[in-house]
Amino acid sequence: CHAAIIKMDLKKKKKKKLYWAHIWMHGTPSICQLRLILYILHVCSVISRFTPEILRKGIHGDTMTENGCEYRERVLTMDTMNPNVKRVEYAVRGPIVQRAVQIERELKMGIKKPFTEVIRANIGDCHAMGQKPITFFRQVLALCSYPDLLEDGKFPEDAKSRARRILQACGGGSLGAYSTSQGIEMIRQDIARYIERRDGGITCDPDNIYLSTGASDAIVTMLKLLVSGEGMSRTGVMISIPQYPLYSATLAELGAVQISYYLDEDNCWSLDISELRRALQEAKKHCSPRALCIINPGNPTGQVQSRQCIEGVIRFAAAEKLFLMADEVYQDNVYADGCKFHSFKKVLFEMGLEYSEKVELASFHSTSKCYMGECGFRGGYMEVVNLDPEVKVQLTKLVSVRLCPPVPGQALLDVVVNPPQPDEPSYDTFIKERTDTLATLAEKANMTQEILNQVPGIKCNPVQGAMYTFPRIHLPPKAILEAKEKEQTPDMFYCMKLLEETGICLVPGSGFGQRDGTYHFRMTILPPKEKLKIVLAKIKEFHQHFMAQYS
Amino acid sequence: KGNPKTGKGQGRHQTIIKQINSLKSNTQRQGKAENRKMDNLSISNYFYLQVLAACLYPALLEDDSLPLDVKQRAESLLRECDGGSVGSYTDSSGIAKIKHCVSQYITRRDGGVPSSPDNIFIKSGSQTIMLKLLIRSKDSCQTGVLIPVPTYASFTLALEEQGAAIIPYHLCEEQGWTLQVEELRKALHTGRKTCNPVALYICNPGNPTGHIQSRKSIEEVIRFAAEERLFILADEVYQSCVYADDTEFYSYKKVLSEMGSTISSTVELASFNSVSKGFMGECGLRGGYVELVNLDPAVKEYARRLFSTRSCPPVVGQMALDLMANPPRPGDPSFPTFSEVSEVFAELPGISCQPLKAGFFVFPCLHFPPKAIKWAKMEPDMLYCLHLLEETGLHVRPGCEYGQRKDSHHIRFNIMEDALQRLKTFHTRFMKEFS
Numbered sequence: 001c002h003a004a005i006i007k008m009d010l011k012k013k014k015k016k017k018l019y020w021a022h023i024w025m026h027g028t029p030s031i032c033q034l035r036l037i038l039y040i041l042h043v044c045s046v047i048s049r050f051t052p053e054i055l056r057k058g059i060h061g062d063t064m065t066e067n068g069c070e071y072r073e074r075v076l077t078m079d080t081m082n083p084n085v086k087r088v089e090y091a092v093r094g095p096i097v098q099r100a101v102q103i104e105r106e107l108k109m110g111i112k113k114p115f116t117e118v119i120r121a122n123i124g125d126c127h128a129m130g131q132k133p134i135t136f137f138r139q140v141l142a143l144c145s146y147p148d149l150l151e152d153g154k155f156p157e158d159a160k161s162r163a164r165r166i167l168q169a170c171g172g173g174s175l176g177a178y179s180t181s182q183g184i185e186m187i188r189q190d191i192a193r194y195i196e197r198r199d200g201g202i203t204c205d206p207d208n209i210y211l212s213t214g215a216s217d218a219i220v221t222m223l224k225l226l227v228s229g230e231g232m233s234r235t236g237v238m239i240s241i242p243q244y245p246l247y248s249a250t251l252a253e254l255g256a257v258q259i260s261y262y263l264d265e266d267n268c269w270s271l272d273i274s275e276l277r278r279a280l281q282e283a284k285k286h287c288s289p290r291a292l293c294i295i296n297p298g299n300p301t302g303q304v305q306s307r308q309c310i311e312g313v314i315r316f317a318a319a320e321k322l323f324l325m326a327d328e329v330y331q332d333n334v335y336a337d338g339c340k341f342h343s344f345k346k347v348l349f350e351m352g353l354e355y356s357e358k359v360e361l362a363s364f365h366s367t368s369k370c371y372m373g374e375c376g377f378r379g380g381y382m383e384v385v386n387l388d389p390e391v392k393v394q395l396t397k398l399v400s401v402r403l404c405p406p407v408p409g410q411a412l413l414d415v416v417v418n419p420p421q422p423d424e425p426s427y428d429t430f431i432k433e434r435t436d437t438l439a440t441l442a443e444k445a446n447m448t449q450e451i452l453n454q455v456p457g458i459k460c461n462p463v464q465g466a467m468y469t470f471p472r473i474h475l476p477p478k479a480i481l482e483a484k485e486k487e488q489t490p491d492m493f494y495c496m497k498l499l500e501e502t503g504i505c506l507v508p509g510s511g512f513g514q515r516d517g518t519y520h521f522r523m524t525i526l527p528p529k530e531k532l533k534i535v536l537a538k539i540k541e542f543h544q545h546f547m548a549q550y551s
Numbered sequence: 552k553g554n555p556k557t558g559k560g561q562g563r564h565q566t567i568i569k570q571i572n573s574l575k576s577n578t579q580r581q582g583k584a585e586n587r588k589m590d591n592l593s594i595s596n597y598f599y600l601q602v603l604a605a606c607l608y609p610a611l612l613e614d615d616s617l618p619l620d621v622k623q624r625a626e627s628l629l630r631e632c633d634g635g636s637v638g639s640y641t642d643s644s645g646i647a648k649i650k651h652c653v654s655q656y657i658t659r660r661d662g663g664v665p666s667s668p669d670n671i672f673i674k675s676g677s678q679t680i681m682l683k684l685l686i687r688s689k690d691s692c693q694t695g696v697l698i699p700v701p702t703y704a705s706f707t708l709a710l711e712e713q714g715a716a717i718i719p720y721h722l723c724e725e726q727g728w729t730l731q732v733e734e735l736r737k738a739l740h741t742g743r744k745t746c747n748p749v750a751l752y753i754c755n756p757g758n759p760t761g762h763i764q765s766r767k768s769i770e771e772v773i774r775f776a777a778e779e780r781l782f783i784l785a786d787e788v789y790q791s792c793v794y795a796d797d798t799e800f801y802s803y804k805k806v807l808s809e810m811g812s813t814i815s816s817t818v819e820l821a822s823f824n825s826v827s828k829g830f831m832g833e834c835g836l837r838g839g840y841v842e843l844v845n846l847d848p849a850v851k852e853y854a855r856r857l858f859s860t861r862s863c864p865p866v867v868g869q870m871a872l873d874l875m876a877n878p879p880r881p882g883d884p885s886f887p888t889f890s891e892v893s894e895v896f897a898e899l900p901g902i903s904c905q906p907l908k909a910g911f912f913v914f915p916c917l918h919f920p921p922k923a924i925k926w927a928k929m930e931p932d933m934l935y936c937l938h939l940l941e942e943t944g945l946h947v948r949p950g951c952e953y954g955q956r957k958d959s960h961h962i963r964f965n966i967m968e969d970a971l972q973r974l975k976t977f978h979t980r981f982m983k984e985f986s
């Protein structure tokens with residue numbers, strides 16, 4: 001057939017955008033030919049990202065389904081959907097990542113690009129970037145999952161003894177059984193002992209430990225408990241700018257008020273108490289601030305808070321009656337000289353009874369980061385301190401809705417807090433693997449900030465900890481203008497171009513929050529060293545080219 | 552947790568849980584379906600345990616002890632993981648190859664009805680994401696969801712957490728816990744006076760009732776949902792556990808697809824399944840999926856976004872799902888047969904039970920002598936359960952947690968041989984004491 005799309009119209013009908021294509025056809029096509037044309041258009045529409053809706057509406061207008069039947073208005077539409085969902089954005093897996101996935105598919109199909117692979121430096125996934133899992137942990141998990149291996153001589157005794165112990169604590173001796181909603185008791189006891197060791201002997205009650213599906217699950221659960229009220233009494237939650245977008249997404253989903261406090265970029269992203277105070281005073285005018293979230297070591301900024309800073313935050317929370325949420329998932333990832341991880345709980349208890357008996361705190365940890373990098377297991381926990389006993393009963397009830405956290409993740413946590421001891425056979429290998437992993441990360445952190453700081457127009461704060469760098473990029477006004485024309489934030493525009501030209505996938509700073517008029521991107525330091533060097537070189541090249549193009 | 556409506560029995564439940572945890576190895580855990588008997592593993596169970604172990608610790612692939620098909624399956628699964636590791640994040644809706652495998656499983660199950668991986672979301676257990684989309688908590692008029700009485704208690708909690716209004720519809724006990732459309736209509740009519748009903752929750756095969764819907768019943772429900780513009784939430788996790796010879800499981804999707812294009816292309820459906828039940832019984836791995844039918848594409852995008860904020864489903868659970876959807880050979884569940892259960896109940900006085908067609912549980916009705924009811928200072932079925940726990944170590948759940956008609960009493964009981972014996976001895980003694 002000869003057919004051509006001769007006219008494209010964009011019409012707004014009610015709140016929907018409809019694309020109308022007028023097709024000119026030569027001769028009178030038969031039904032089969034018509035069907036073929038519609039099929040081809042459907043394929044084209046999928047490729048060019050039109051909504052397939054237009055074809056389902058058929059050639060008779062917008063009231064027919066693809067079977068030519070009366071189109072019934074759905075129950076669940078954009079209008080009837082929970083409106084809070086529309087405000088949810090999660091940049092780490094957002095539009096730029098979707099485009100990266102598309103490009104990967106195009107590469108597989110053989111489409112030529114200026115690069116041969118997409119480098120996903122957008123998400124903190126260690127194993128995906130080649131980091132090896134800790135052998136001991138995987139041995140214990142394999143033994144737990146298939147207990148026949150306990151007879152296998154190739155597994156070391158210390159792994160077997162831990163596996164036996166874990167299986168004994170599981171229902172029916174299996175990882176496949178439900179556990180109690182709060183998490184297997186023995187594992188919570190082990191975690192409590194680990195926390196006591198970490199915090200220099202400060203008591204930890206296993207009953208205050210809640211295992212969860214990754215730290216994210218526990219964070220969302222606490223926020224659910226905290227959010228209430230209407231209007232002036234609606235819960236406000238203080239979060240840092242920049243922040244890990246799980247917080248902003250959850251607050252949007254729950255309809256809570258986000259109270260942003262800015263970290264000081266000129267001072268290594270440090271936290272300033274006067275800034276906290278300013279943000280709080282502003283917020284009190286329109287909501288009821290109840291919680292303060294802090295990520296230490298920071299994501300995306302990588303800063304490690306000093307002890308004085310943590311004390312300052314605790315004093316502030318005590319004075320202003322705020323619930324403290326301390327996200328400490330990167331606690332082993334500390335690289336810079338002079339920086340040390342101080343747990344909020346430890347500092348709180350060392351500040352005396354005046355604080356340790358009053359301040360309410362929830363701290364979060366997980367198996368996804370540090371030297372383990374086991375994101376896919378969804379293992380995590382939170383420790384609650386000074387929680388109202390009646391609220392705690394409700395918390396226990398709330399977590400029972402999702403039945404229980406994945407048991408392999410719980411088992412993994414148990415081994416993480418019970419690693420091989422110096423007198424055990426697996427100790428040497430374990431220590432070597434852990435030290436190597438953390439040392440490599442430290443090297444890469446250093447290398448990254450050095451190389452990026454050499455590029456004019458990119459300024460990078462030291463990567464003190466965590467797994468990311470969040471450099472500031474200076475964009476010429478011409479670029480900003482073009483971005484606005486394309487209805488993209490300028491850093492998204494930059495990152496998209498970077499992706500299309502080099503295959504490197506980063507997340508624009510707008511996904512994490514930044515001061516107005518400033519632009520950043522977040523890149524992980526996880527690719528293997530040699531590849532990371534290449535990535536940094538490509539970014540350097542791209543940036544220079546970009547600046548030249550848009551000055 | 553107590554009765555969600557009256558709050559009765561709260562706190563007491565906590566005590567029961569503590570008592571269970573402190574009882575030693577002979578305790579039968581009835582509250583959550585435990586069908587993993589270590590002494591009775593069938594061949595297919597070994598296969599998937601071996602595959603999971605090899606995925607967790609790939610050095611095992613060098614081992615001679617593992618059979619070839621185990622190695623091949625583990626290798627093909629690990630190839631789909633970034634960095635060849637189950638410790639990496641995956642796509643938020645699940646690994647593409649596994650979703651593809653699940654879609655083929657669904658197509659086979661439904662005798663050829665097409666299923667697209669694009670409509671499948673792997674998730675760890677709960678139905679909360681769908682509820683988040685449907686329920687508008689800020690509206691002056693609450694969103695309503697129709698749920699059966701008796702019903703699976705965790706779902707009621709999830710609804711309350713989301714701020715939905717619960718509209719109960721009673722299942723007909725006298726006819727084997729069937730779903731009557733008239734009852735649905737009545738419930739909906741009442742519900743419309745106080746809230747805005749948008750969804751209908753069905754559990755088929757039923758929990759706690761063990762009832763399985765006939766094809767005709769499913770058609771009626773779908774027609775009802777079409778007429779009244781309701782979103783169907785079909786909880787089908789027990790679809791692999793069907794025992795009675797004369798019954799068959801029909802999926803809502805299959806029946807929907809055979810009902811003529813007006814209905815089949817418009818009624819919105821979310822169908823849930825998981826590895827927690829059936830021959831796998833791997834509840835702790837948290838592997839499950841939801842298949843969305845006829846969902847608005849724009850809304851589906853938002854569902855995807857919501858899933859992405861939860862990172863990804865546990866990878867080991869995803870692998871278990873792959874093994875469930877594509878087993879090496881069909882494995883039969885190792886449960887006692889239906890006839891044993893009905894025989895035991897037939898002998899006992901004061902307890903009657905509807906025929907067990909499917910699922911793990913029965914929901915027998917207890918006929919308490921008036922002496923027992925007067926003596927109990929709480930719900931009589933709760934009291935019965937407490938005594939049962941104290942005297943035999945057997946943990947069953949009282950009917951007041953699931954919903955039941957006023958003045959009727961039930962227990963939810965997990966069909967297991969040892970448990971049946973204990974219940975028998977206890978029940979005879981209890982009834983004698985209070986007669």
